[in-house]
Amino acid sequence: MTRKQLEESAAYLRDRGFEEPEIGIVLGTGLGKIVEDIQDQVVAHYNHIPFFPLATVEFHSGKLIYGTLQDKKVVVMQGRFHMYEGYDVLDVTYPIRVMHLLGIKKLFISNAAGAVNLDFRKGDIMLIEDHINLQGGSPLAFKNVAEFGDRFVDMSEPYDPEMRKRIEEIAGKEGISLKKGVYASVMGPQLETRAEYRMLKILGADAVGMSTVPEVIVANHLRLPVVAVSVLTDECDPDNLEPVDIEEILAIAGKTEPKMIKLFKELIKTL
Numbered sequence: 523m524t525r526k527q528l529e530e531s532a533a534y535l536r537d538r539g540f541e542e543p544e545i546g547i548v549l550g551t552g553l554g555k556i557v558e559d560i561q562d563q564v565v566a567h568y569n570h571i572p573f574f575p576l577a578t579v580e581f582h583s584g585k586l587i588y589g590t591l592q593d594k595k596v597v598v599m600q601g602r603f604h605m606y607e608g609y610d611v612l613d614v615t616y617p618i619r620v621m622h623l624l625g626i627k628k629l630f631i632s633n634a635a636g637a638v639n640l641d642f643r644k645g646d647i648m649l650i651e652d653h654i655n656l657q658g659g660s661p662l663a664f665k666n667v668a669e670f671g672d673r674f675v676d677m678s679e680p681y682d683p684e685m686r687k688r689i690e691e692i693a694g695k696e697g698i699s700l701k702k703g704v705y706a707s708v709m710g711p712q713l714e715t716r717a718e719y720r721m722l723k724i725l726g727a728d729a730v731g732m733s734t735v736p737e738v739i740v741a742n743h744l745r746l747p748v749v750a751v752s753v754l755t756d757e758c759d760p761d762n763l764e765p766v767d768i769e770e771i772l773a774i775a776g777k778t779e780p781k782m783i784k785l786f787k788e789l790i791k792t793l
């Protein structure tokens with residue numbers, strides 16, 4: 523990854539009309555419907571954007587969508603790159619740097635995650651307050667990182683407190699029950715064993731998933747205020763563990779998505 527490559531990616535998008543987006547949004551697995559609310563859309567397929575990570579076959583649908591949401595210019599990643607697909611951590615976070623170059627001032631992230639905290643239920647939404655990086659790598663561990671910003675990036679408050687507060691207020695007003703907690707990111711793609719769920723609980727995780735943390739680290743590197751929510755799709759109870767059912771995970775994500783859309787749309791209104 524070089525600055526020149528990032529600039530070429532951004533220039534390609536600007537030429538197609540991605541002009542001065544204010545907000546970037548990353549949509550998690552099974553969470554694509556907010557796109558239907560975006561007006562005056564311009565779409566760029568990941569495969570066509572210079573220097574974007576080369577998409578895998580199953581990932582042909584990945585695209586960046588630019589348009590207007592609640593009277594604000596947004597750029598939305600429909601589909602993200604995961605380490606479990608074989609991408610490295612620089613690939614996974616490349617689009618965040620491109621959206622930043624395009625000019626976004628805030629970043630919203632969503633994901634599907636398992637509930638490690640057994641007070642939480644599938645279908646709940648969890649506002650991420652902090653995280654534990656268990657993916658075994660950092661998107662800042664590369665030779666020329668100093669050209670892009672600090673190397674020893676502060677992570678004492680990785681999720682923007684002001685936007686978090688606003689999301690909590692919105693949830694209260696809209697009657698959305700909002701959980702809060704710590705998200706642990708694992709590499710995947712296999713789900714966790716019972717022993718691993720017990721470990722995650724001991725470590726202090728409330729939810730577990732396979733994304734988000736690299737993107738949040740890069741947002742902090744860029745000093746880009748970021749918030750993230752998990753849509754909890756399964757309950758990770760080691761003593762009553764059921765075999766994973768991806769269809770069910772997707773169905774729960776879809777059913778829960780309207781609450782997430784509400785939170786994001788109302789948050790945009792406050793910006």
Ligand code: HPA
Nearest residue numbers: 634635636730731732755
């Ligand atoms: N573990 C890891 N990732 C997940 C899970 C889980 O239980 N559910 C949804 N994404």
